[in-house]
Amino acid sequence: MRFSANLGFLWTELPLPDAIRAAAAAGFQAVECHWPYDVPAQEVAAALRETGLPMLGLNTRRGAAGENGLSALPGRGAEARAAVDEALAYAAATDAGAVHVMAGFAEGPEAHAAFVETLRYACDRADGRTILIEPLNHYDAPGYFLRTTTQAEAIIAEVGAANLKLMFDCYHVQLMEGDVTHRLERLLGLIGHVQVASVPDRGAPDHGELHYPHVWEVLERLGWDTPVGAEYRPVGPTEATLGWM
Known part of the structure; x- marks a missing residue:
């Protein structure tokens, strides 16, 4: 088993390029980010070249303070598309393989339609990269639009793009649905990335x-x-x- 260091949580006291170097020194085989946009992409790309680590993925921006993504917010389509464009450009500059398109706090048919529209936009412009969607649990992200793998599976089918995949975070899935390993087996063909943390405290995956x-x-x-x-x-x-590693 090989592992990727999520630098949104690990080595957050370090500048992102130094966190990449720390991950390589610790034995990780890849890295991934949350929102790296305050760091020039060329600095991140240089650290990746230096260490030989691939960047697996990054997130679209969350939006204004208190928001958690824009893509399912009715009336915010232009901002959502701009966030997708920004993320794809940063991914191209750092050779990141995937972009997680964050849905945001919303519910109802209009939110569903907005999310599907933004995802189709992202998939059309991904230029060979994977677009990811991730269900979040309602303890950490109450009101987040995408909550379960069942909902994500239906959206992936509706969008109908081969490059749209599920981010299967075992921590979120266990809290919302359980039955993690059977879900991994059933959804394997739809999964683009797997993440882990302990449940319920989101610590290291050793308890x-x-x-x-x-x-x-x-x-x-x-x-x-x-x-x-x-x-x-x-x-x-x-x-x-x-x-644990």
């Missing part, structure tokens, strides 16, 4: 109600060979939390 050694076995049996994203909140220095 809690999900037994990750079993998850690794299932993923290996299924033939999953892309680095799994370590998207957890370390307690103390990141280096001190890596015993």
Whole structure:
């Protein structure tokens, strides 16, 4: 099993290029980001070249303070498309393989239609990259539009684009739906990225109600060979939390 360091949570005390170097020194095989836009893309690209690590993906902007994405917000289509354009440009400059299009806090048919429209826009302009959507749990993100893998599966089918995939975060899935390994098996063909953290505290994946050694076995049996994203909140220095790896 190979792992990707999510630098939205790990080594956040370091500038992003230095966090990439720290991830390489710790033995990660890839990195991923949340919102890297304050750091010039050429600096990130240089650190990636130096370390040899690929950038797996990044998120579209959250929007204004208190927002968590724009893509499912009725009446905000122009802003949502601009956020997609920005993310795809940054992904191209850093050779990131995927962009997670964040839905935002919304509900109802108009939100659904707005999300589908933005996703079709993103998929049409992805230029070989994967577009990801991620269900978020209602404890950490109450009111987020996309909540379950079942809802995501239906949206992926409706959009009908081969490059639209599911971000399967085991932490969120366990909190909202459970049955993680059976869902991995059933949804394998739709999954573009897998992320992990302990449940329910979102710490390192070495404790809690999900037994990750079993998850690794299932993923290996299924033939999953892309680095799994370590998207957890370390307690103390990141280096001190890596015993699970």
